[in-house]
Amino acid sequence: MASTAETVAGAAGEATEKGMPQLNFGTWPNQIFWLVVALVIIYFVLTRIALPRIAAVLAERRGTIGNDLAAAEELKGKAKAAEKAYNLALEQARAEANKIIAATKAEIKADLDAAMAKADAEISAKAAESEKRIAEIRAGAMDAVSEVARDTAGALVSALGGQADAATIDAAVAARLKG
Amino acid sequence: MASEGGLSIDPMHQFQIVPLFGEGPLHWYTPTNQTLWLAVTVLAVIGVLVLGSTRRAIIPGRLQSMGEVFYSFVHSMVEDVTGHEGAKFFPYIMVLFTFIVTANLMGLIPGAFASTSHIAVTATLALAVFLTVTLVGLYKKGIGFLAMFWVTSAPLALRPILALIEVISYFVRPVSHSIRLGGNMMAGHAVMKVFAGFAGVMGIGSIVPIAAIAAIYGLELLVAVVQAYVFAILTCVYLRDAVGEAHH
Known part of the structure; x- marks a missing residue:
């Protein structure tokens, strides 16, 4: 078979210099032989080395991504729980703070009320004392006024050349002061 | 060849298969320029898919990412199109x-040799697919x-005719399957060669054909991936x- 192909190739090679080399059937056995060799090599390289390796890498990557996603999901759940706990704690703290504020407010109010009451009592005591003092002073002043009036009246009467007894002057001054 | 004077473009010359060493006759085992580029292809595949993934990194580098994108792309394509049953054919589709x-x-x-522009190559691939299926x-x-x-959803009278058409289309599959790929590759390279010939004279x-070559090159990159x-x-x-x- 080889010899016939050879002779055909030789003859065709000279005869079809100008024709399509694709139709030079003398070269076909050679082409097909080397094509098959190339395909067989590629087949073995791919099926024995390249394809299993790439498939493994792709599977491994898919696994890694899946694991990472699962881990991320878990972390997300944890974060959510933490957030919930935080919010709860915050709410509790706020309630506690409100309670403390209310208690403190009440305490302060009580203190304030007590102080106010005390101050009011003191003020009213002071006011009463002051009133008493004022009354005393006023009484003192009235006495002083009648005395001065009597003295002045006596002095005036004597200056005018009259004689006046004390009883008459007293009565006149008292009448004037009342009027 | 180009020195024959005037405009002499031979866009098919690039597809010529010649022995890699010497001028001897082309045996079936002779290493050729095509063999060289098949070897380059194999080495490139090993470079991306094997050497790129040696570190087995969870966070991949550039080369490893390329391999993984490649793997995932083909894997989802096989699973989407052939269903769960077909998933075990993934290694073959991947190859x-x-x-x-x-x-x-x-x-x-x-300056490279486009192995897939040869019908011998694409026909072998298509025939392998056809026989496997x-x-x-x-x-x-x-x-x-x-x-x-046997299209059961069609009226009974039409079924024999449809069956004939279906059978013909089934056997035409490897032809269209191989010519689609080989033809696309060949045409792209030939067009670039033609423009290169213009640029030479x-x-x-x-500047115009060179700009055209740059544009076509971009298109060919797309075609290379899309046809695969x-x-x-x-x-x-x-x-x-x-x-x-x-x-059906």
Whole structure:
């Protein structure tokens, strides 16, 4: 078979210099032989080395991504729980703070009320004392006024050349002061 | 060849298969320029898919990412198109797609030899797919595999005609499957060669064909990937006939 192909190739090679080399059937056995060799090599390289390796890498990557996603999901759940706990704690703290504020407010109010009451009592005591003092002073002043009036009246009467007894002057001054 | 004077463009010359060493006759085992570029393709595949993943990093580097994107892309394509049953054919589809897309892209290196522009190569691939699909279908479903040609959703009178059309289209599959890929590759490289020939003789005006080559090169990069994808996804579609439930 080889010899016939050879002779055909030789003859065709000279005869079809100008024709399509694709139709030079003398070269076909050679082409097909080397094509098959190339395909067989590629087949073995791919099926024995390249394809299993790439498939493994792709599977491994898919696994890694899946694991990472699962881990991320878990972390997300944890974060959510933490957030919930935080919010709860915050709410509790706020309630506690409100309670403390209310208690403190009440305490302060009580203190304030007590102080106010005390101050009011003191003020009213002071006011009463002051009133008493004022009354005393006023009484003192009235006495002083009648005395001065009597003295002045006596002095005036004597200056005018009259004689006046004390009883008459007293009565006149008292009448004037009342009027 | 180009020195024959005037405009002499031979866009097919680049597809010539010549022995790598010496001028001897072309035996079936002779290493050729095509053999060299098949080897480059194999090494590129090993470079991306094997050397790129040696570190087995959880966070991949550039090369490893490329390999993983490649793997995931083909894997989801096989699973989406052929269904769960077809998933065990993933390594074969992966070999096909990896080889074709790498060979297409390697062929676009300036001065390279485009292995996939040869019908011998694409026809071998397509025929392998055709035989695999047929044998797997017959093995899995026995004679029931032939029910695929009997369109039960059509009126009874039309069914024999449709069956004939279905059978013909089934056997045309490997032809279209291989010519689609080989033709696309060949045409792209030939067009670039034609423009390169223009650029060689136009002097200062060659800026136009050079710009055109740059544009076509970008398009060819797209075609290289898309045709590999088309080849692989059609293989998946054919496999679904063999392993999946009937879709007619």
